[in-house]
Amino acid sequence: MEAVDVKIMNLIQLRYIREIVRQNLSISQASETLHTSQSGVSRQIQLLEEELKLQIFQRNGKRLVGITEPGEIIVALSKRILRELENIKRVGEEFTQKDKGSLTIATTHTQARYFLPVAVKQFMQAYPNVALTIHQGNPTQVAEQVASGEADIGIATESINTYENLLCLPCYQWNRCIVTQQEHPLLNDAPLTLEKLVRYPLITYDFAFTGGSLVKQVFNQAGLEPNVVLTAIDADVIKTYVNLGLGIGLLAAMAYNPERDANLAMLDASHLFPASTTYLGLRKDAFLRDYVYDFIHILVPELNRSAVISALKVQ
Numbered sequence: 001m002e003a004v005d006v007k008i009m010n011l012i013q014l015r016y017i018r019e020i021v022r023q024n025l026s027i028s029q030a031s032e033t034l035h036t037s038q039s040g041v042s043r044q045i046q047l048l049e050e051e052l053k054l055q056i057f058q059r060n061g062k063r064l065v066g067i068t069e070p071g072e073i074i075v076a077l078s079k080r081i082l083r084e085l086e087n088i089k090r091v092g093e094e095f096t097q098k099d100k101g102s103l104t105i106a107t108t109h110t111q112a113r114y115f116l117p118v119a120v121k122q123f124m125q126a127y128p129n130v131a132l133t134i135h136q137g138n139p140t141q142v143a144e145q146v147a148s149g150e151a152d153i154g155i156a157t158e159s160i161n162t163y164e165n166l167l168c169l170p171c172y173q174w175n176r177c178i179v180t181q182q183e184h185p186l187l188n189d190a191p192l193t194l195e196k197l198v199r200y201p202l203i204t205y206d207f208a209f210t211g212g213s214l215v216k217q218v219f220n221q222a223g224l225e226p227n228v229v230l231t232a233i234d235a236d237v238i239k240t241y242v243n244l245g246l247g248i249g250l251l252a253a254m255a256y257n258p259e260r261d262a263n264l265a266m267l268d269a270s271h272l273f274p275a276s277t278t279y280l281g282l283r284k285d286a287f288l289r290d291y292v293y294d295f296i297h298i299l300v301p302e303l304n305r306s307a308v309i310s311a312l313k314v315q
Contacts (some may be wrong), residue, residue, distance in 0.1 A: 002228060011085070013048045014078040016041050017056065022074055022148065025057065057126075083149050087287040101127040101289055106142040106151035107134060109234050110205075114254045116155070121301040126298075127291050138206070138233070146281050152292055155282035155299075161279050167312055168279040171300050175270035176215070177256055179242050179249040182265050186248065192267050194222050201229040201247030203238050215250065218273050239264060274295040284312065 016030065020041070023029035026296035031038045031294075040284055056074055058066035067075060087248075093101055106117065112134055124132060135145060139156035143163045154160055161168035164183060178197070180186055204215065204226075219226050229247050232238050235255035242249040242264055256266045280296065282288070282305070293305040 001127045009043070010048065011082075013044045014082055016044050017048075017075055017078045020045070020057070020064065021067070022150075025066070026062065033208045071294055076140060078150070082187065083283075083285060085305040086149060087220060087285070090287045090289055093289070098290065100125055101291065102131040103153070103292060103295060104132065104133045104135065104151045105155065106145040107155040108139065108142065108157070109136050110255060111157075112136055113235065114252070116299070117279065119295070122298050123291075125297045126294065130291055143281060146283055149283065149286075152282075152286070152288075153296070155274050155278065156306065157278050158283070160281045163281070166281040166283055167284050168281045169300070169303055169308070169311060171280050173275040175253055175275050175279050176250055176273050177253040178269050179239060179251065179256055179261070179264045180267070181245060182262040182263065184265065185268060187265055192272065194219060194224055194270060194272055197248070197250075197272075198224050198226050200227065200278045202226045202250060203230045203232070203241050203247045204228060205235075205238070206231040206233050213274060214276060226280075282308075282312075 004129050015036065019030040019034055020027060023033065027038050027041050031041045034041065042047075045056065052070075052074075054070050055068050056071035057064045057069075058068055090101075105116070116134070120132065120134075121132075135142075135151055137145070139160050142151070142154040142156040143145075143160045143166060145151040146160075147163055147165055154166070155171065160166065178186065178192065186192065186200070187198065198219070227247075230238075230241055233252045238249045238256075239261060241247065249264075250269065253266075253268070253270070256264070280300065288308075290305075293308060296308060297304050
């Protein structure tokens with residue numbers, strides 16, 4: 001029995017399972033990511049299934065089309081084992097290479113462009129031997145990257161705090177503004193109201209981004225339907241199309257800079273929409289290197305090491 005257990009706990013096989021799931025059951029994409037052959041990946045999965053005497057994946061010919069019921073349990077356990085192994089590796093690195101390693105941050109474009117730069121610069125100056133990577137995506141993608149261990153920290157608005165295996169700590173609150181071309185009629189039509197906004201073509205964030213669902217909810221509650229003609233994930237793209245005269249822009253107030261955006265006018269819209277909260281997400285079971293605590297403290301001064309550790313203990 002012990003010999004069988006050793007075969008089952010083949011870490012290569014567990015990594016292959018995890019990557020296949022990450023790549024939406026595509027063995028070809030998984031093998032490319034893992035820098036190995038498709039046949040090698042398929043063979044290792046087949047050997048594990050034979051050892052367990054069950055199927056992990058559902059198949060249509062040679063193509064994987066789903067995960068079996070026992071497969072779901074095996075996938076979850078595989079992810080857990082690999083996360084714990086990564087934690088063990090990080091403990092070793094913490095005591096042997098204290099100021100060397102990597103830090104991966106998953107975030108949205110708005111946060112990467114307007115919230116992170118100062119902290120990133122300060123961190124890179126303090127830790128020149130830590131390789132810092134920033135992955136951009138929508139809040140759901142951000143949360144999933146942290147939950148899966150692909151990212152160490154996630155920074156996004158609102159929906160990231162719905163994941164049970166993540167500890168989410170508030171970073172700051174922000175609200176919205178309207179940007180228009182100079183001389184736009186709205187500039188001389190105070191006060192700004194939702195009813196006035198729906199009169200004009202609207203360019204805003206994709207509703208999967210940056211509290212967009214909250215914006216949609218506010219209009220719905222008022223019984224209004226905004227004339228959204230274009231959505232984007234990038235505030236700079238929104239401003240570009242506003243400047244072309246294609247509509248008015250609704251975006252995060254922090255994305256408007258009077259000097260850089262001198263060709264556009266801005267109207268405060270904070271009285272029309274509730275404030276949104278940007279959260280910092282961490283996996284509850286992750287071992288955090290000292291420099292990760294330092295980055296969090298640089299980004300949000302109120303979140304020092306003891307505050308983060310205390311929050312993790314409460315979970």
